[in-house]
Amino acid sequence: AQKITQTQPGMFVQEKEAVTLDCTYDTSDPSYGLFWYKQPSSGEMIFLIYQGSYDQQNATEGRYSLNFQKARKSANLVISASQLGDSAMYFCAMREGLYNAGNMLTFGGGTRLMVKP
Amino acid sequence: DGGITQSPKYLFRKEGQNVTLSCEQNLNHDAMYWYRQDPGQGLRLIYYSQIVNDFQKGDIAEGYSVSREKKESFPLTVTSAQKNPTAFYLCASSILWEGDTGELFFGEGSRLTVL
Numbered sequence: 001a002q003k004i005t006q007t008q009p010g011m012f013v014q015e016k017e018a019v020t021l022d023c024t025y026d027t028s029d030p031s032y033g034l035f036w037y038k039q040p041s042s043g044e045m046i047f048l049i050y051q052g053s054y055d056q057q058n059a060t061e062g063r064y065s066l067n068f069q070k071a072r073k074s075a076n077l078v079i080s081a082s083q084l085g086d087s088a089m090y091f092c093a094m095r096e097g098l099y100n101a102g103n104m105l106t107f108g109g110g111t112r113l114m115v116k117p
Numbered sequence: 118d119g120g121i122t123q124s125p126k127y128l129f130r131k132e133g134q135n136v137t138l139s140c141e142q143n144l145n146h147d148a149m150y151w152y153r154q155d156p157g158q159g160l161r162l163i164y165y166s167q168i169v170n171d172f173q174k175g176d177i178a179e180g181y182s183v184s185r186e187k188k189e190s191f192p193l194t195v196t197s198a199q200k201n202p203t204a205f206y207l208c209a210s211s212i213l214w215e216g217d218t219g220e221l222f223f224g225e226g227s228r229l230t231v232l
Contacts, residue, residue: 004159033218033219035218035220035221042225043205043207043225043226043228044223044224044225044226045160045207045209045221045223047220047221047222050218050220052218091159091160093160095219098215102148102165102167102173102213103148103211103213103219103221104150104162104165104175105160105162105221106162107152107159107160107161108159109158109159110157110158110159
């Protein structure tokens with residue numbers, strides 16, 4: 001079974017508008033972490049935002065916010081005021097367990113975001 | 118600057134040849150990882166290491182080997198036993214500490230093409 005599911009292979013958004021990228025996860029471990037990474041066409045992976053399973057509030061980092069709905073096991077990324085430079089692949093990832101389990105991340109299949117001028 | 122250096126960036130290999138991808142980090146991170154990415158897909162874990170002289174198989178370790186003789190270095194060998202080695206390979210590292218998020222820091226990747 002897929003542990004991380006991203007159901008949107010590709011999305012378009014108009015410049016300056018907000019966009020939500022979906023991510024659902026599956027784990028029975030009560031301790032876990034959720035991450036979003038951006039991968040431009042050059043290939044490097046850029047860390048965007050993190051949400052811990054025990055965090056009470058949704059994480060925010062500048063124009064990025066994570067809509068964490070624990071009961072639904074979803075961790076959607078919201079990008080506000082889209083910019084042309086936001087065009088990239090976006091990956092949701094999960095770490096199960098605490099840091100001493102090794103921090104291995106399981107990645108979803110990604111969503112390609114294209115920002116239209 | 119602190120970071121992760123992968124080399125080479127591009128590599129071509131003939132079928133039946135082994136090839137070694139280099140990964141060096143100067144972040145003083147305990148853990149290192151190798152991921153494989155196929156076109157249009159997510160990353161899959163090949164191997165990881167939490168400490169020098171110790172490493173564990175990930176989800177797709179068959180046809181690959183690693184070593185961790187120094188904290189800073191985690192080379193990956195793609196052997197001739199790997200049936201479909203053409204892919205983008207990403208090395209990463211992280212801190213192993215209770216107070217840290219466990220974020221992975223990635224290198225720029227190595228693109229391997231088998232001719």
